[in-house]
Amino acid sequence: MKVVPIIVKELKEYMFKPGSISWGLVFPLVFSLAFIVRFGDIDHLAPGLVSISALFATTSFVASSLIFERRLKTFERLLLAPISYGEIILAKVLVGALFGLMVSAITLAIVRYFMVYPVWSWPLTLLGILLANLAFSALGVYISLAVENPINVMTWLNVIRLPMMFTSGAIASLTLFPKWFIAIGLITPMTYSVEALRYSLLGYYDVIAPLYSLPLMLFMTLLFMLLSVRSLRRMY
Amino acid sequence: MKAVIEAKNLTKRYGDFTAVNGISFEVKPGEIFGFLGPNGAGKTTTVRMLSTLTSITEGEAYVNGHDVRRERKAVKKTIGVVQDVSNLYDELTVEENLRFLAKLYDAPLENVSRLIKDFNLPAKKKFGKLSSGYKRRTAIVAALIHEPPVLFLDEPTVALDVQSANLVRNMIQLLNKEGKTIFLTTHNMTEAETLPHRIAIINRGKIVAIGKRNELRKLVGKGVKVRFRVEPLSNRFLRFLEPYSPKPDGETLVVMVEDPDTFLEEFWGLKRELGFRVLHLSTELPSIEEVFLQLTDSNEDGERPCACGGCPL
Ligand SMILES: Nc1ncnc2c1ncn2[C@@H]1O[C@H](COP(=O)(O)OP(=O)(O)OP(=O)(O)O)[C@@H](O)[C@H]1O
Ligand SMILES: [Mg+2]
Numbered sequence: 001m002k003v004v005p006i007i008v009k010e011l012k013e014y015m016f017k018p019g020s021i022s023w024g025l026v027f028p029l030v031f032s033l034a035f036i037v038r039f040g041d042i043d044h045l046a047p048g049l050v051s052i053s054a055l056f057a058t059t060s061f062v063a064s065s066l067i068f069e070r071r072l073k074t075f076e077r078l079l080l081a082p083i084s085y086g087e088i089i090l091a092k093v094l095v096g097a098l099f100g101l102m103v104s105a106i107t108l109a110i111v112r113y114f115m116v117y118p119v120w121s122w123p124l125t126l127l128g129i130l131l132a133n134l135a136f137s138a139l140g141v142y143i144s145l146a147v148e149n150p151i152n153v154m155t156w157l158n159v160i161r162l163p164m165m166f167t168s169g170a171i172a173s174l175t176l177f178p179k180w181f182i183a184i185g186l187i188t189p190m191t192y193s194v195e196a197l198r199y200s201l202l203g204y205y206d207v208i209a210p211l212y213s214l215p216l217m218l219f220m221t222l223l224f225m226l227l228s229v230r231s232l233r234r235m236y
Numbered sequence: 237m238k239a240v241i242e243a244k245n246l247t248k249r250y251g252d253f254t255a256v257n258g259i260s261f262e263v264k265p266g267e268i269f270g271f272l273g274p275n276g277a278g279k280t281t282t283v284r285m286l287s288t289l290t291s292i293t294e295g296e297a298y299v300n301g302h303d304v305r306r307e308r309k310a311v312k313k314t315i316g317v318v319q320d321v322s323n324l325y326d327e328l329t330v331e332e333n334l335r336f337l338a339k340l341y342d343a344p345l346e347n348v349s350r351l352i353k354d355f356n357l358p359a360k361k362k363f364g365k366l367s368s369g370y371k372r373r374t375a376i377v378a379a380l381i382h383e384p385p386v387l388f389l390d391e392p393t394v395a396l397d398v399q400s401a402n403l404v405r406n407m408i409q410l411l412n413k414e415g416k417t418i419f420l421t422t423h424n425m426t427e428a429e430t431l432p433h434r435i436a437i438i439n440r441g442k443i444v445a446i447g448k449r450n451e452l453r454k455l456v457g458k459g460v461k462v463r464f465r466v467e468p469l470s471n472r473f474l475r476f477l478e479p480y481s482p483k484p485d486g487e488t489l490v491v492m493v494e495d496p497d498t499f500l501e502e503f504w505g506l507k508r509e510l511g512f513r514v515l516h517l518s519t520e521l522p523s524i525e526e527v528f529l530q531l532t533d534s535n536e537d538g539e540r541p542c543a544c545g546g547c548p549l
Contacts, residue, residue: 005339013327073323081313081340206408236290 002083006091007098010065015099019064019154025103027060028053032107036114046111047197048170052109053224054133055161055190058100059140063153066144071151077236087106089141089228093221096137097130104129117202124200124210132193133218138224139189164190174206182207189220238301240265240386240417241286244502245295248281253279257441260296263419270274272422272524274532275354278441279421280320283390285319300386313341316379316546322371330357330374335382338381341382341449351377355407369400376407387411390420392428393427405431425525435524438533448522456522456530459494465516488516 012021013133032049036042042049069075078088108129112119119125147153165171167185174182174191185191192213199205205213239262250258256278263269273279284290286297288308297304300314317444323331334348355377357515358366363374372392379387389408393401401424408431412418422428428435429449436446445452464475480491480499493499496519507514 002340005336009325009328009336011330012332013325016327072320073319074325077320077323077337077339078314079289080287080317081307081337082342083340084309 001007002050002081002087003091006078006088007095009183010091010095011098014061014065014068017064019067020099022059022060023154023176024057024060024064026108027137027181028056028103028107029110032110036111041116042111042116043115043117043202044169044173046108046115046201047194048168049111050104050108050129050197050201051132051168051170051193052165054100054104054129055136055164056195057103058096058133058137059143059157059161061099062096062137062140063144065079065092065095066141067153068149070144072091073083075103079232083227085232086225092141092228093134093225096140097133098135100133101129104133115157115201119201120203121200125197127199128193128196128210128214128217131214131221132196134187134221135189135193135217135224138221140226142224142231145228164188167191168194170194189217192216192220238265238298239263239298241269241419242298243282243286243295244297246282246285246292248278248285248290248293249293254441256285259436259438259441259443261296261436261443263417263451264268265417266412266415266416267434268383268408268420268432270428270435271419271438272423272428272435272528273421274423277532278439279438280390282438283317283319283388283419283421287313287315287388289317313382314384315386315388316382316384317388318372318376318379318390318392320394322368322375324363324375324378327362329360329362329365331359332531333363333374334378337378337381343382347383349380351380367400369396369403372396372400372404373407376404380411385415386417386419390421391423392420393422393424406458422461424527425523428524428528437528437531444531445527450521452524453522454528456526457492459492460496461490461517462493462496462499463488463490463516463520464514464516465489466507466512468512470510470512471513472510476502476506492522508512 031052035045035049039045066075095184140157143157144153147156154174167181168188168190169185169192174185192208195205196210196213197212241263244260245258246256246260247254247258259282265385271279271282283288285292286299286304288304288311292305299311302310302314304311319466325336328336331348331352334351335345338345338348356371357374357377358370363371367372376392392408393404396404405427407420408420420427420432434446434448435452437452438444445455463485477489477491480493482489482491
């Protein structure tokens with residue numbers, strides 16, 4: 001398995017790139033702190049803030065790495081090595097998830113400090129955060145490869161991520177919205193992440209039970225990985 | 237001897253545009269094979285097809301006996317590729333870059349320290365901080381990490397200063413002496429005159445000439461180029477020159493002669509008879525640059541110079 005050396009390389013090369021730091025670390029933390037300052041007790045916002053952190057951290061990291069690598073042709077180093085497209089995609093998804101786990105763990109620690117009630121289930125919370133990071137990372141890899149000109153990746157990413165913050169119920173409960181709005185949210189992994197974490201952190205959910213939301217995040221991870229491999233086949 | 241690289245009717249199309257148009261050639265073991273062509277001729281596209289980086293639209297290619305279309309992994313293991321940019325990771329040191337690649341290729345980690353020593357690379361310096369000369373040398377060394385028998389070098393000296401370019405050329409020669417077969421694309425004529433054992437010239441996606449240097453020289457005219465300057469130029473002397481169709485070049489006249497002995501005997505005979513002064517006299521072989529210029533055109537402007545060589549218009 002060549003996945004481990006690729007992960008180590010990615011962390012050394014891209015962890016401190018402006019793209020990873022600004023949208024991936026500073027934005028989610030500042031965003032979370034702003035909500036904490038505004039609301040004080042933030043139990044009902046905790047699932048949303050942790051999900052938003054995971055979403056922005058993973059996608060920013062993988063996008064930053066793939067934009068650099070596609071433009072500087074260092075990506076072709078991986079393509080020239082005797083490894084499969086699947087291994088390349090897996091490594092990219094895993095390292096994005098790893099960066100996302102770090103950022104969402106920081107967010108969770110901060111948010112937890114201001115929560116009034118105790119966490120409903122730690123094991124489910126950790127599982128939920130892990131699956132969410134994997135699904136978001138795979139989504140980010142797919143978008144970073146599907147956008148034809150790498151210069152436009154960050155823009156497209158925001159076109160997708162920012163609306164996802166609202167359609168997922170991260171900011172306001174899904175029960176407040178009409179059915180068609182919820183339906184839009186169901187095609188993104190963000191909704192499943194918010195719902196799963198709502199259950200694991202607070203002990204209730206809005207519309208999707210954890211029995212569905214958790215496996216669906218795994219399913220979306222695999223789906224976006226397959227789509228990414230297909231993108232590579234088309235590109236090269 | 238069995239060919240190391242074999243292309244049969246190799247073609248690459250991007251939509252309606254044909255970048256490489258049915259080229260066929262063989263590269264023999266131990267050879268430096270020069271692939272010459274102007275900008276946009278299809279050199280990089282050919283390297284990308286042969287090294288599995290882009291799909292082959294039509295035709296076949298074999299590298300080290302492996303079908304490039306079907307046995308990509310086997311091909312990748314036996315080739316080292318130096319692309320037209322020095323693409324390594326900026327934030328990693330030279331050593332970290334090489335160690336990473338060694339792991340990707342399952343190559344022994346001893347290769348890293350050996351190569352760093354042999355090629356005198358600054359192991360602890362970040363790749364992004366190196367000069368372009370060192371970057372290119374590191375990129376070449378990176379292609380050697382898994383000890384491949386075949387190297388593809390895509391314009392390895394482009395944008396380097398004279399000293400760095402010479403170092404890279406020496407490296408290429410050294411690697412070839414060690415037994416590596418080298419596919420070298422270039423539009424640098426110094427390189428074409430010195431490095432390759434055989435040369436293919438590609439123009440607008442098609443191979444227009446292929447052979448040893450001396451075989452290619454014959455394509456611009458048979459024999460030897462004689463250059464001279466005499467004073468005064470008499471009518472009698474010009475009549476003698478007429479069958480050779482002399483061409484002015486600066487202050488000198490140039491003729492192509494098949495049999496320089498006979499020409500020079502007559503030349504000296506006339507000098508004794510007419511008493512003109514010889515200010516310059518030299519002979520030379522046609523250069524690869526002349527062959528190149530005659531067989532190719534700039535692919536950018538779309539104008540093709542007249543093929544007849546010297547139209548009265
Ligand atoms: N991905 C692509 N899509 C469309 N056209 C392409 C693509 N890659 C190359 N081409 C075109 O194919 C032609 C050959 O390009 P190639 O890069 O192989 O030329 P080259 O001989 O390497 O030139 P140079 O000396 O400039 O490196 C060019 O006209 C180029 O514009
Ligand atoms: Mg090129």
